[in-house]
Amino acid sequence: MKIRNLLITFFSALSTICFGQAGKSFSVHGQITNPKLDSVSMLYINDQGKIIRQIIPAENGKFDIAGTINQPTMAYLLFMHKGEKLNKREAEIKTNKVYIEPGEMTINAEEDRQGYVTVKGSKSQIEWNDLKSKTRPIQSALDSLSNGDARKAPALLREQLAKINYAYFIGHPGSYVAANQVTYFMSSYSLDSLKRLYDNYLPEIKESIDGKRLAATIKGRTAGLPGTMAFQFTVKDKDGKDLALADFKGKYVLLDFWATWCVPCRKSMPHMIGLYQKYKAKNFDVIGIGDDDNRVKEWMDAIEHDGIGMFHHTLRGVNMEMFRKGIPNPRDLDEGYGIRALPTLILIDPAGKIIGRFSGNEEELDTMLASVIK
Template sequence: MKKITTTIIGCMALTAFAYAQEKKPFVLNGKITGQPTGKLYVMYEDAAGNRTFDSLVLKNGSFTVKGEIAGAAIAYVRSARREDSPATVVLLPGSQQFIAAGNKLNLAKVTGNNANAGVWDLAQEKALIQQKHQLRLDSLRKEKDHDKAADIRERLAPYFEENDQADYHYFRKYPTSALTAYMLRYHVADLPLDTLQHYYDQLGAATQQTGFAKYIADELNRLRHGSPGAVATDFTARDIQGKDLSLRDYKGKYVLLDFWASWCVPCRKGNPHLKELYARYQSKGWEIIGVSDDDRNEKAWKTAVAKDDLPWKHVLRGADMSRLEDNPNDISLKYGIHSLPTKILIDPKGVIIGRYGSEGDELDKKLKEIYGE
């Protein structure tokens, strides 16, 4: 499964309107032991979606960050060494203190507010997970070949799963934390709709008013529109031959929307099996529309379709990097797509009856049920 992070991260910055709280000053006084000089980089995003980037010079191992934030803000403090994990800090208006060892910045301790409860424990758990998988992570960082790097990422699936579970443990233990709302946005693609809704409900009224949580609420709404029981949202797009294609033209047939991309390794690996299904059921009235996340590289899209010999209709998703949040032509946005591959099965009445990822054989079972096999 590939997460589509560029769209998600871009949209997050557009939630500022949702959280109208007055900005107030904050101070973060830091001490790095064992590192008297050097440079640090700080990024923080507040509850209204305001982002700030800054660089700091250590003086006798000390630094100070000052600014204004609307409500809570999530900050990352990192060193100049790219391979080092950053420290995560929950900032509040007022003064707070930061202390860490220069070689273990990610295990910083923050005092002065109670919003950082559990953050050190989460960092420690993730540090142990990283240590466990460090050799493979180093291989990925050094690998220049695209296909070999993709294979290493697949073998790192346990690493990503363990990190996800660490986050979920934090969500359950600190359900109303601003950090929970902030990180939950990155798990929209991982969680079933009812689980995501549960975590959102547990945030509480105050945290739900933050821009972090407003983003989750919007995504929940989109996911409902792309989940079983919902009427499939119509769209019209130019197909790979340059002709108009509309979903409404498929009314009366079972149709599969296959959200994929030329650069998505699991998508491409699954194409041979999808072709087998198409050969078996197309004559019985089953159609596929491939929706590719390749708007920025049409040549790669067309090359992949030809190379994989995909016989069904194909369109681009309609992404526009200048309109990430409100693009009416973005098919993926209409259906709440955050990971690839995702497949959505629609019945002859235009109602969604299935949503599938790359794992399992649920689609196969559903097609056998539909066609009486």
């Protein structure tokens, strides 16, 4: 399954900015009694869509952080102490997620007994702490069982966590926090469930970046369903030549959404090669779509190593600047086909209609190919 890398997760979590509006100032005033407090680090996205990291010295426990945002925005807050050295995992555990808002806020303690930061002046932070209090028992169990690796977390607990969050999302149609947190559960909810969430939003939430992102996700998933006409694209292939889906009209085309870092994807390549060899003379072709826009060399090396150079290949086309601004990206083929897990295989018939969608189920794909290609 597709596990978003840390950078994409960060953008998803923080992108609650409504661009095109004038930025509004925020300030966080801190006064911590801990004499060992040395500095405070805050990471967030400002009103211009830029990643801002401020490291502020804490003199006698006092610090001030200021910037411009447009609406409640998630930020990462890390308290550093004198002589303290943290590795990446330790820093991740210690980092607090907080919601900052336009206006003035204060922090008088690093955290309370339950590990929640109290940010006075932020209504969204109150909502965030409320949501965490509801999910904390299951989240703690997940963390202890998976050691921080979501891929190792028991499916039943993940499902329970998704259900609790969904109930909160439905019950808070005007919450920027709820809309932002939906980002983490897109792949857990059915299309109908996502539609219900979006329809339930208040107008200002629909107009937020996360509201628009949910609308785009719903559109993409609908577009990628069997029975719909395939999203048309013209892109550059791995050799810099034009690759247009329209040029494959009259053929069965299998779109293989994969990535170099996706273990099931790589393991499936011998099977993909076998299918290609079996049906290539019967109006059948394969287009590999790699989720490796920032790992082009690794992508090219994997194509050669796995022996899949006979397929057509292109990159997904993700654009992180557009992503964090909430701007639709017609070049992002994952968006065009509503991809939420890797590997995903989409079978298109000679007329350009999607007739099959598969997520790692080789037997179902084999059966469909055998039935449609004589």
